[in-house]
Amino acid sequence: MILRTSITSPFGRKARIAATHLGLIDRISIQPAEAMDPADPLRKENPLGKMPVMTLDDGRRVYDSRVILECLDHLAGGGKILPTDWDARLATLVQQALADGIMDAAILIVYEGRHRPENLHHKPWLDYQLGKVERGLAGLAANPPDATRVNVGTIATACALGYIDWRKQTDWRVNHPSLISWLDAFRAACPAFDATLPPA
Numbered sequence: 001m002i003l004r005t006s007i008t009s010p011f012g013r014k015a016r017i018a019a020t021h022l023g024l025i026d027r028i029s030i031q032p033a034e035a036m037d038p039a040d041p042l043r044k045e046n047p048l049g050k051m052p053v054m055t056l057d058d059g060r061r062v063y064d065s066r067v068i069l070e071c072l073d074h075l076a077g078g079g080k081i082l083p084t085d086w087d088a089r090l091a092t093l094v095q096q097a098l099a100d101g102i103m104d105a106a107i108l109i110v111y112e113g114r115h116r117p118e119n120l121h122h123k124p125w126l127d128y129q130l131g132k133v134e135r136g137l138a139g140l141a142a143n144p145p146d147a148t149r150v151n152v153g154t155i156a157t158a159c160a161l162g163y164i165d166w167r168k169q170t171d172w173r174v175n176h177p178s179l180i181s182w183l184d185a186f187r188a189a190c191p192a193f194d195a196t197l198p199p200a
């Protein structure tokens, strides 16, 4: 199988962590992608032009990260990172949605700086996105998932914290210190997190 993602994508990191944790990483070739390059086949693989995209052995293309994680769970036998019990599954999926939403907003803040000229940066828009990040982090801190369980919710939560650590949209370590021990507990439960750190 092929997983196309940059090594800095937090959504690609979700897939890399899940594949490593589930023992599937040796079956997957990780290949870089460049979303802004019109010649990159990414736009054919996923009409939305977003990474990660996974190509299965039979040629089927799978996106986005949530679907890739579900697919990996299925390939690993099921019920490993997606609970089968409905209540646990629902809670885990909502945790994943919250963490993904934090990453979506955090990425838009990065894109404003990267893709728009500085004189066009729109502070109210940046503050609007930062509000989502801050409220999302507060929501995580108020109701953290069990860090010792490796599932789609905790994987996405750790990736969101790791992305903000790296891009520094805010300092969650100061504003929500309880999340420091949360992330340490997750790192201990899931060594794949440290194995997929973005470059310094």
Ligand SMILES: N[C@@H](CCC(=O)N[C@@H](CS)C(=O)NCC(=O)O)C(=O)O
Binding pocket: 008, 009, 010, 011, 012, 035, 048, 049, 050, 051, 052, 064, 065, 066, 100, 107
């Ligand atoms: N909901 C998607 C989000 C993926 C996403 O935003 N990926 C970014 C890189 S981290 C991307 O491809 N951005 C290019 C674009 O938005 O056109 C997922 O979970 O995979």
